[in-house]
Amino acid sequence: DAGVIQSPRHEVTEMGQEVTLRCKPISGHNSLFWYRQTMMRGLELLIYFNNNVPIDDSGMPEDRFSAKMPNASFSTLKIQPSEPRDSAVYFCASSSKPGQGNQPQHFGDGTRLSIL
Amino acid sequence: AQKVTQAQTEISVVEKEDVTLDCVYETRDTTYYLFWYKQPPSGELVFLIRRNSFDEQNEIGGRYSWNFQKSTSSFNFTITASQVVDSAVYFCACKRGGSEKLVFGKGTKLTVNP
Numbered sequence: 001d002a003g004v005i006q007s008p009r010h011e012v013t014e015m016g017q018e019v020t021l022r023c024k025p026i027s028g029h030n031s032l033f034w035y036r037q038t039m040m041r042g043l044e045l046l047i048y049f050n051n052n053v054p055i056d057d058s059g060m061p062e063d064r065f066s067a068k069m070p071n072a073s074f075s076t077l078k079i080q081p082s083e084p085r086d087s088a089v090y091f092c093a094s095s096s097k098p099g100q101g102n103q104p105q106h107f108g109d110g111t112r113l114s115i116l
Numbered sequence: 117a118q119k120v121t122q123a124q125t126e127i128s129v130v131e132k133e134d135v136t137l138d139c140v141y142e143t144r145d146t147t148y149y150l151f152w153y154k155q156p157p158s159g160e161l162v163f164l165i166r167r168n169s170f171d172e173q174n175e176i177g178g179r180y181s182w183n184f185q186k187s188t189s190s191f192n193f194t195i196t197a198s199q200v201v202d203s204a205v206y207f208c209a210c211k212r213g214g215s216e217k218l219v220f221g222k223g224t225k226l227t228v229n230p
Contacts, residue, residue, distance in 0.1 A: 042223065107161035110160065110161075
């Protein structure tokens with residue numbers, strides 16, 4: 001079975017440019033999560049969706065960050081304009097049966113983002 | 117709010133040694149779930165194990181075992197007869213019942229030397 005698929009795997013861009021990260025969750029999973037991993041702050045939850053609806057975006061750093069989930073099989077995380085401090089590894093994860101709490105989240109391979 | 121503490125930042129062992137990774141969690145919830153994830157040098161995050169707060173039975177799965185102690189709020193993870201391929205960063209995480217938010221510890225970097 002296909003796991004969570006993220007693209008691109010690596011992104012290098014200049015400060016001020018728009019960055020779009022993409023994620024395809026595991027088929028049948030109803031919850032989708034975006035995380036950011038840095039050395040200083042570890043793994044941080046940015047936002048998550050249940051059944052394509054954003055539930056909690058309290059982890060989104062600022063208005064430059066936005067996330068959408070137009071359908072059950074696709075989500076984007078957009079940074080506009082990007083800044084060097086946004087450099088990190090961004091993970092997408094998905095899980096099934098929202099509300100039950102006991103379902104593990106399955107992660108994609110991540111997107112390593114570097115803003116110059 | 118929940119909190120997960122992994123006091124061991126880095127551990128280094130020689131192949132075939134047993135190694136235990138410590139995890140202490142804080143939560144006010146009576147129903148919660150605990151997880152261990154592995155992040156090898158290639159960078160992906162791999163789900164390893166899950167425990168429910170109402171089930172303290174400890175199990176063994178191959179070379180992996182875990183010790184869940186509610187009295188001390190600990191959820192330790194043991195690798196028996198470690199192998200070089202076990203070298204990775206291991207994350208402990210906690211989630212309260214009914215919530216989707218997973219709170220991670222800072223991770224423990226395990227290096228298994230040949």
